[in-house]
Amino acid sequence: MTHEVEILRELVAIPSVSSLSNVPVVNCALKHLEGWHIERYPYTDAAHTAKVNVVATTARTRDAELAFICHTDTVPFEPDWADAVSGRVANGKLYGRGSCDVKGFLACVLAAVSQTDVATLKKPLAIVLTADEEIGCVGAKYLARKKALRSRHTIVGEPTGLQPVRAGKGYALAEIVVHGKEAHSAFPAQGRSAIFDAGRVLIALERVAKKLASKKNRDFDPPCTTLNAGLIRGGSAKNIIAGECRITVEWRPVPGHDPEWAAHLIREEIARLGEDFRVDFEVKRLDPPFSPSPTHHLSKLLESLSKRPATTVSFGTEAAHLPGSETVVFGPGTMAVAHQSGEHVPLADLKKCVAYFRATIDRFCK
Ligand SMILES: [Zn+2]
Known part of the structure; x- marks a missing residue:
């Protein structure tokens, strides 16, 4: 040996x-x-x-x-x-x-x-x-x-x-918390579903991913900063309007692009959802490329x-x-x-x- x-x-x-x-x-x-x-x-x-x-x-x-x-x-x-x-x-x-x-x-x-x-x-x-x-x-x-x-x-x-x-590539991780209001599911008007709202946040994240993909760095495969919503957790029972929904999102910034760019885009998109949306966004990790x-x-x-x-x-x-x-x-x-x-x-x-x-x-x- x-x-x-x-x-x-x-x-x-x-x-x-x-x-x-x-x-x-x-x-x-x-x-x-x-x-x-x-x-x-x-x-x-x-x-x-x-x-x-x-x-x-x-x-x-x-x-x-x-x-x-x-x-x-x-x-x-x-x-x-x-x-x-x-x-x-x-x-x-x-x-x-x-x-x-x-x-x-x-x-x-x-x-x-x-x-x-x-x-x-x-x-x-x-x-x-x-x-x-x-x-x-x-x-x-x-x-x-x-x-x-x-x-x-x-x-x-x-x-x-x-x-x-x-x-x-670098590595960034963030947590999104969507706040709703719990209620009996028979009376949806008395609550606000954090899961429905999270659905809109997910569509917004997809838009961010597309924007990130439009800026290329051909040295990499895939040639852009990629974004993933890897975890989602929300609601407490099938017959309760969900009071909270959490989404874990990560992105992998390519060298030459600001690692914070994805965070800016996500904040912008969340703000665009409207004032009645209660969403917290926190970057937990931002490792440079x-x-x-x-x-x-x-x-x-x-x-x-x-x-x-x-x-x-x-x-x-x-x-x-x-x-x-x-x-x-x-x-x-x-x-x-x-x-x-x-x-x-x-x-x-x-x-x-x-x-x-x-x-x-x-x-x-x-
Ligand atoms: Zn290793």
């Missing part, structure tokens, strides 16, 4: 769902970084669970020439998925929660640095381990606030099928190593929270199998990725 596969099996065997502490999986990774300078950034989450972010560097500095950024949490898994923490290897793939999103990347980074004599590096190399990415990039935002590290070249780990990603970097040294290198052209993605990553450097999102495995039972990563991807990372470290740090 190759070193990166051994490390990945170790990492997958430690459950690190975002609701759990990530300390065990971080400690497992740190075993492979003996002699590095380790800065810990611990915090407790809203459920009082201990979380830690780590910045490991080959020199005592906050300025790195090259940094690998990796989240340590995973999404939850179905209790009946036998391979969730098994790390079973079959048909050239390694199975388990986090195998591709994103412990496979971490295993490749750790294997690559174990094959590098870090004492001889002329420029500082950093490995950053973050907590709570899957629930809103909480750890990355924390490190950004603390100004924990600046890096000239940054590789953020995500399963991109070993294709360099140079830009990504990951804009393309002005330089291309890192993306060009990864393009030539992987022989794949740089691309863009429509999902949010930690890259948006770490501006000021040339940043590329990259990693083994594909997002198409992440976040579901049967998640796996091809062993061939892992092997190639280790070689690419060794070459990248040589190019920037030697």
